Amino acid sequence: MSFFKAVKNVIIGQAKDPQDKHVFQHLSLIAVLAWVGLGADGLSSSCYGPEEAFLALHGHPYLGIFVAILTALTVFVVSASYSQIIELFPSGGGGYLVASKLINPTVGMVSGCALLIDYVLTIAISIVSGMAALFSFFPADWQVYLVPCSLVGVFLLMLMNMRGVKETVVPLTPVFMIFVLTHIFVIVYALLTHVGQVPQMMHAGLGDVRAVTADVGWFGLLFLILRAYSLGAGTFTGIEAVSNGLPILREPRVVTGKKTMQYMAVSLAVTVAGLMIAYLLFNVQHVEGKTLNAVLLENMTVSWGPWGHVFLLVTLVSEAMLLFVAAQAGFLDGPRVLSNMAIDRWAPTRFSSLSDRLVTQNGVILMGSAALLTVFLTKGSLHLLVVLYSINVFITFCLSQAGMVRHWWDVRRGDRQWLKKLGVNGIGFIMTAFILITMVALKFNEGGWVTLLITAALVVVAIMIRAHYRHTLHLLKRLNILVETVASTIGQNSGVPGKLDRNAQTAVILVNGFNGLGLHTLMGVIRSFGIGFKNFVFLQVGVVDAGNFKGVEAVEALQASVRKDLEKYVEFMHSHGYYAEAVSCFGTDVVEEVEKVSDTLMKRLPGVVYFGGQLVFPRENIATRWLHNYTVFAIQRRLYHKGRSFVILPIRVDR
16 A cells, blocks of 8 residues: 555545445435534524624614524525425436426526535635634734634535545534534523513514614615625525535435435524524623624523633534534535536536545535635635625525526426426515525625626636537447447457457457447557457446436446446447456546456456547647546556556547
């Protein structure tokens, strides 16, 4: 084992076998763990969402009762609408897949780009907010270390996610549970100790209503409430995470996903509405340098003595730590959205690859790197990050709800409950569209235009990438003409298959399906070396990536497809009197799998020469090098180090 691999195994962990039928059970999350990994983003918003809404009421705090009710109702409506998305798309994909399938692929791409930016900002703002909360316990001159510590925090979380989902979520579960328990206690304590004040609070709420309507009328009252409701919209970010993360949930995934969504909706609605009511019961006022939650806890525990200080510290630290857990949603769902876009060729195909830990490692690295850059460029400014945050997720919300509304209308003749389901998604669309319009209007001049500009730039890049892959597919059509010709001859020729001659040279041809590239490579070997080879071995690595790593059945289907393609090559060579056999293997890294097979073949067939075809484009540039893996060159280097012959045959594709 090399030194690099030994270090990698210590930091990231040893490789997992994608063909192990128990690996899905080991990697998947039950509902409670999914609530931790995917629900922390939404629940952590209770650290800042209710505060933003409460402070926006401008001297009429008791209107917060209506904002709390409206916010809780929105949480349940959006959650119910996403539960319907989970039922309709049990393989996951969330807003990207919904918009792609139910509206059109381009709209889905826009939704996916918006989500990617949102998840990068989720990581950045969660880490910076958590660090800011921790640094509030330290002297003011320590603030200079906040950005460096935030960068370290992002990097460490990125490393943890490269180990795997479950390995990251399990250690964070105690922090999540402490937050839930302490905040439930705060809300229940506030209600029980002030139960007699509830009628007075309701009376004060009506008083605020009369005062505002007397000054600015009913429309002014409605505007004030809806403005506060919209400014607290950060509360709703993270609700979509479960539908995006379905592939990592325990079977049956739909049941687990809906249960996770219920946990998330109830915990978020109760926490947000409960905290806003608690602000009123304890007469919480804004204090410079402190969050409203901190002021609430200080007012609540002032008479508790030493135990009050302990509870205050534990609760505030749990809030800070939960923000770190919330960053996990960006690392779980961001790479998954990116991998889905890569499968559909909106992003480089390398982002659909899995590491030997069965993690979309390239996506994790990209999301982490983008978050590091965001923290660095914004200098850890929470104000700027909050302005940039939460706009994009509502773009995805709106597109998802619009797609679902369209779907229920299209199937209205075949679904008896279509009207009810359309109503849920329709109300969700109206709510999220209102919030999106309000957020853009309020935050645009404050810096929200930056988020929209970056998202638009990412959309343009995605369109260019898709155009390149489409052009490449067009070029490959010439090669695939040979497939039809060869396929029509299979089984018609009555040649006698040759016998294995161990003393003769053997051509091992790397293929990737029964396609034009593989056949042109085979013809190139025969054309260039004539009758020099008597034995032919067709080697294909079935690559397990994010597109097919969705359960035991998907991996078995991949295995069957690979073996079927290889048999066509073998049958074709047999019909022409050659000896041929098929060798297949399956894994996440083509280079490593080929190396393992080469060790086995050398023991059995000493005169082996390896062949691989490489497409030669009319113009080689940065785009072709970045968008295509050029795996054959990596295989050649690896086998050269072992002293084995590897010939790369150029397969030219013209316009």
